[in-house]
Amino acid sequence: MNKKKTNTYLMCLLILTLSISTSSIQAQEHPKLILTKAGVEKIRAELGKVPLFDASLEQLKKEVDAEIALGIDTPVPKDYSGGYTHARHKKNWIVLQKAGVLFQILEDEEYAIYVRDMLLQYAELYPTLPAHPKTRSYARGKLFWQCLNDSNWLVYVSQAYDCVYDFLTKKERKNLEENLFRPFADWISVKNPQFYNRVHNHSTWGNAAVGMIGLVMGDDELVDRALYGLKNAPVNTGEKDNDGGFIYSEDGKAGFLANLDEPFSPDGYYTEGPYYQRYAMYPFLIFAEGLENVKPELKILEYKDGVLLKAVNALLNLSDADGEFFPLNDGQKGMSIYTSSLVSAVDIAYHHGGNNPQLLSIAKEQGKVLLDDSGLAVAIGLRDGEATPFEKKSINLSDGPKGEQGGVGILRYGNEDLTLVFKYAAQGLSHGHYDKLSYSFFEKGDEVLQDYGLSRFVNIEQKGGGNYLKENKSWAKQTIAHNTLVQNETSHFKGKYEIGSKHHSELYFFDESQSEVQVVSAKESNAYPGTEMHRTIALIKGYGFEKPFLLDILKVNSDSTNQYDLPFYFMGQVIQTNFEYKTPKELYPLGKKHGYQHLWMEGLGKASEDNSKFSWMNERRFYTLTTITTTADEMRFVRIGANDPEFNLRRDAGLILRRKDTQHTTFVSVLESHGSYSPVSEFAVNSKSNIASVNMVHDGTKYTALAIEDLRGEKHLFILSNKDASNSSKHKLNINGNDYSWSGPYYFK
Structure with missing residues (x-):
């Protein structure tokens, strides 16, 4: 075989391999990201038998039903944090994720229809949006004044999309992916490398957002972009402003894995301090759980000697007797283990970290669990009396x-x-x-x-x-x-x-x-x-x-x-x-x-x-x-x-x-x-x-x-x-x- 034919053969083989890899992800049943098909079946079988899970489900249902009754609103963005449009789009990402979960668990199509209709409104709105009109951020989003909040939105909404994926028609999925999700992922990454390609809690959210929608869509390129960052992006090691200067690792590495390597110590301490460790733990762990479910061969929770699971223990130890985090560095006083990101951290660490019974006592104090496989595991452990006190020592x-x-x-x-x-x-x-x-x-x-x-x-x-x-x-x-x-x-x-x-x-x-x-x-x-x-x-x-x-x-x-x-x-x-x-x-x-x-x-x-x-x-x-x-x-x-x-x-x-x-x-x-x-x-x-x-x-x-x-x-x-x-x-x-x-x-x- 001559050199030209050899190169052609290798190129075809590479394309075939990528095609098989992509199609194998696509072929997986939905939901697969955080909720899993097997997990949903187990949850349905346990309904009415696990008190904390049942109570969490009932509370979530009340919240979502109230939002559905108000109707859908996807306003043209114009405000900073706390303003109406900011708050509304933030509320939307939360309700979308929760409604998707309710559809899977309760099999009530009203929730799927709500998710579908809101996503289709976003697909109509998003292509018309320029960069956000507020210019303060070093990386402006479209729905929000900063790419960070856009990334928050996509981390949650990717979960909603996964939950209703099979409910949607192929035409609807094509519309959402071409007009909303892919352009959204490109905006917070390729179009804003100064936000995406660095080591910082902002970038962790961006990496998780791109990676999670990539997992749902079966897009390996997006998943790789999330794990390893943008290739050939400019490196800037200076600081621009308080909302996250251009902080990169010294060797220019970026992406989710770099954000595991650089900020975390072997003990699980996050260099920005507990307030931002708390904030970053959600994208770290929720994306890790998605990778664990969709790409278990990566063994992401074993990465760097299991640093993500160690980080949960470290973070709990960085709180006072009332569960409030020590305000080291930039930290708002009063932020505590009762925040939703710590509920997810405790549940995921328990489910994937060997069922540490001490974490159950923290979950009991929190009084709620995730409505997914990990939350069910915690609720069952509490129901069965397996909790032991979490000991915070020197x-x-x-x-x-x-x-x-x-x-x-x-x-x-x-x-x-x-x-x-x-x-x-x-x-x-x-x-x-x-x-x-x-x-x-x-x-x-x-x-x-x-x-x-x-x-x-x-x-x-x-x-x-x-x-x-x-x-x-x-x-x-x-x-x-x-x-x-x-x-x-x-x-x-x-x-x-x-x-x-x-x-x-x-x-x-x-x-x-x-x-x-x-x-x-x-x-x-x-x-x-x-x-x-x-x-x-x-x-x-x-x-x-x-x-x-x-x-x-x-x-x-x-x-x-x-x-x-x-x-x-x-x-x-x-x-x-x-x-x-x-x-x-x-x-x-x-x-x-x-x-x-x-x-x-x-x-x-x-x-x-x-x-x-x-x-x-x-x-x-x-x-x-x-x-x-x-x-x-x-x-x-x-x-x-x-x-x-x-x-x-x-x-x-x-x-x-x-x-x-x-x-x-x-x-x-x-x-x-x-x-x-x-x-x-x-x-x-x-x-x-x-x-x-x-x-x-x-x-x-x-x-x-x-x-x-x-x-x-x-x-x-x-x-x-x-x-x-x-x-x-x-x-x-x-x-x-x-x-x-x-x-x-x-x-x-």
């Missing part, structure tokens, strides 16, 4: 694709009575904050020392169209907005993404092996060139104390003399201080930039003792911060809200310890939770600090030692090895004539 979650870019350490005591969240992670892509070695502290789900979170009123149109506000950059991302060190009133990495994205903090050690003493420690040497910060935080149950106390040691070494600010953003009402302060007659901003312009100066005092004490009350509990100080230290009460004429920021309070003209220094604080107050009995119980003194008895290059004495004269000694964190290393230190010997990075007695 955990260290690494960051970075290989787990080598810092992380988040969480220390918990008891049944989440007290929880410390210590952030020493990477930048977190465009949603990251400049807050190396910051921490927040919780008691029973209530914030004691807070992380501000984001500055945005999500989907509230009156506030910037429901989008990120300018104060997110000028305040929420800045270092002074967090409980960590600020040098010379300048944010870490000068508040510049291109610098911050190159660096991460380094874990020194994490030890939760002792129930009475848990410690996390990390170092940061790039936030301020020439300055190293080493922060160690311990949660200690000391004898003589009502509750565990928090010990915070922040050691700073610099090659220059600087001004250091260490803020504590407390929640609640000031009760008492042991230092005098004056309140100004007129409020004025603390500074001019890097977030300082948003802080009102409410009080200025000087430390007068070796220990400065500050007590406050929150949620009827008392707290006292005891800090080692010198008479040169300033104590500044501040309140957020300066230079904020539209009241976009919360008016929260803080206390800043300022240390001027200093090169090397160590900040040491102890935070106690103690006592309670009853407004009914009007009794204050144990309202005062139990600490008599906190003294630094040694502070050198190798070791730092703290002595803590309570009011009854009981003493505790904590010694930190500053240079050697090995568990096997042996240490010896003489303090005031007494020798102390131990192994490992710290000593406590």
